[in-house]
Amino acid sequence: MGAQQVRQGFVDLYGAEPEGVWSAPGRVNLIGEHTDYNDGFVMPFALPHVATAAVSRRDDGVLRLHSADVEGRVAELRLDALAPQTDRNWTAYPAGVVWALREAGHAVTGADIHLASTVPTGAGLSSSAALEVVIALALDDLFELGLKRWQLARLCQRAENVYVGAPTGIMDQTASACCERGHALFLDTRDLSQKQIPLDLAAEGMRLLVVDTQVKHAHSDGEYGKRRAGCEKGAALLGVDALRDIPYDGLDAALARLGDDDEVIRLVRHVVTEDQRVEHAVALLESGETRAIGPVLTAGHASLRDDFRISCPELDLVVDTALAGGALGARMTGGGFGGSAIVLAEASDVETLTKSIESAFATAGFTTPRVFEAVPSAGALRVS
Numbered sequence: 578m579g580a581q582q583v584r585q586g587f588v589d590l591y592g593a594e595p596e597g598v599w600s601a602p603g604r605v606n607l608i609g610e611h612t613d614y615n616d617g618f619v620m621p622f623a624l625p626h627v628a629t630a631a632v633s634r635r636d637d638g639v640l641r642l643h644s645a646d647v648e649g650r651v652a653e654l655r656l657d658a659l660a661p662q663t664d665r666n667w668t669a670y671p672a673g674v675v676w677a678l679r680e681a682g683h684a685v686t687g688a689d690i691h692l693a694s695t696v697p698t699g700a701g702l703s704s705s706a707a708l709e710v711v712i713a714l715a716l717d718d719l720f721e722l723g724l725k726r727w728q729l730a731r732l733c734q735r736a737e738n739v740y741v742g743a744p745t746g747i748m749d750q751t752a753s754a755c756c757e758r759g760h761a762l763f764l765d766t767r768d769l770s771q772k773q774i775p776l777d778l779a780a781e782g783m784r785l786l787v788v789d790t791q792v793k794h795a796h797s798d799g800e801y802g803k804r805r806a807g808c809e810k811g812a813a814l815l816g817v818d819a820l821r822d823i824p825y826d827g828l829d830a831a832l833a834r835l836g837d838d839d840e841v842i843r844l845v846r847h848v849v850t851e852d853q854r855v856e857h858a859v860a861l862l863e864s865g866e867t868r869a870i871g872p873v874l875t876a877g878h879a880s881l882r883d884d885f886r887i888s889c890p891e892l893d894l895v896v897d898t899a900l901a902g903g904a905l906g907a908r909m910t911g912g913g914f915g916g917s918a919i920v921l922a923e924a925s926d927v928e929t930l931t932k933s934i935e936s937a938f939a940t941a942g943f944t945t946p947r948v949f950e951a952v953p954s955a956g957a958l959r960v961s
Contacts, residue, residue: 580629580960583645587631587691590643590651595631595691596719601711601957602627603696604703604752605787605919606910607761607776608870608877609855611885613746615808615848616767616819618855621748622776622953623756624787628694628707629960632715635687640675642668645693656687662742670705673740674712677732683722690715697947699793701911705741706749709733714754714957726754726956727769744802745912756956763859767821774862776953781867783905784927785919788934789947790891792915801912804844804885811835811845820845825853847884851877871906871921878908878918887913891943895920898937902930919951 580598587595602623609619635641640654644667652668659676671690678685690712696704713729716722724732730750737743737750747766756762760773778785812820815831823831828849835842854877858870878896882888892909895918899907905921922930931948938946 583629583631583691583693584961586643586645586693587633587689590691591633591641591689593633595689596633597715598629598631598960599711599715599718599957600627600629600960601707601714601753602756602954603707604749604756605785605917605951606748606752607785607919608851608858608874608908609748610851610877610881610910610913611804611808611887612821612848612851612855613748613766614744614805615812616821617848617852619748619764619766620761620774620855620858621752621756621764622761622951623752623758623956624696624702625952625954626694626696626702626707628692628696628704628711630711630715631691632712632719633689634719635689637687639687640672641689642671643691645691656685659740661740664740667708669741670708670736671712673736674709674733675716676740677736678713678716678722680735681732683720683724685716685720688716688719697789699916700789700791700947701909701913701916702787702789703749703753703911705737705743706733706753709736710750710753710957714959718959727751727771730754730769744805752956754957756954758955759953761862761953763855767819772859774859776862778867778921779924779952782924783867783921784924785921785951786927786931787910787949787951788895788918788920789949790889790895790915790917791944791946792889792891800887800914804887807841807844808848811841814838814841815845820848821852823849825849843884843886847880850880868905871904874906874908874919874921875900881909881913885913889913889915890941891915891938891946892918894937894941894943895934895946898934899930902926902933904930
């Protein structure tokens with residue numbers, strides 16, 4: 578749904594033109610999984626799939642919300658009644674952003690909002706972050722809050738962590754808010770320093786495919802939280818603030834100090850090696866060795882599958898089939914337990930690989946996957 582359709586939807590709902598229309602993208606993570614809440618490194622880029630919001634201010638303490646993607650009437654909420662983890666519907670995400678802004682002392686007095694999104698939900702492509710960031714950007718503009726993009730991302734993360742109750746890191750919201758067209762974002766999640774890394778795969782004869790397995794995942798489910806708690810336990814046992822502080826060349830010594838706690842050993846090993854994979858991928862991209870990141874992606878999948886244990890049969894099938902068909906590299910992306918995988922391939926191999934993956938899913942009796950090209954796109958912006 579385009580911006581003009583969202584604008585017209587607002588008019589049909591509320592009987593007046595919105596004060597503006599904004600968009601914020603989903604993201605795909607090239608490399609750096611489950612490192613963000615360990616103060617580590619990540620490298621996502623924005624997708625052309627976006628959440629779009631038409632918004633106007635109110636001054637009566639009322640928040641009205643409607644989504645073109647969800648059946649139902651306009652939801653009407655009172656700002657003074659917003660409270661964490663009291664809403665289990667989609668409205669928790671935009672309402673959580675309003676709550677977080679007000680908790681931080683920003684004078685948001687109400688809003689009428691109409692939304693639509695082309696970001697696939699439950700696919701590990703940050704549909705929730707896109708929803709949060711588009712609301713934060715719109716309210717920042719309308720109420721002239723003067724917040725920087727990294728501050729908007731922090732507030733959106735707080736909305737998801739505290740209001741929604743999902744223990745996600747800062748990557749998704751920062752990617753949606755800060756990515757640039759034609760680039761991947763090298764982000765240090767400890768100090769939020771950023772570096773835009775040029776990524777023009779098409780110019781080099783390559784493509785990056787996203788394969789949405791159609792297996793839905795939810796970050797607020799318990800397994801994600803267990804992994805995060807295990808990482809925090811590992812950091813505490815090793816006497817560091819976060820696993821980011823364990824150097825790659827000191828990994829073996831650190832693991833030896835963990836004794837026979839196999840689960841924590843696996844989690845620590847993944848995070849430390851994944852941080853190293855991000856830095857390696859950045860170095861390769863900056864030196865023009867783009868094809869050489871393929872094995873780095875594949876190694877990341879093996880670590881997520883075997884050490885972090887968050888893959889699933891559908892994700893493994895995508896990776897195995899793609900590699901057998903000549904892909905340069907492949908791995909699951911996102912929080913895990915479903916969602917999507919990415920496949921780095923020569924442009925000439927895309928059609929064959931896509932058919933091979935679809936055929937493998939049919940043979941296995943899995944739901945037909947959705948396959949599309951991931952093109953590094955712009956971050957959040959005001960559309961009109």
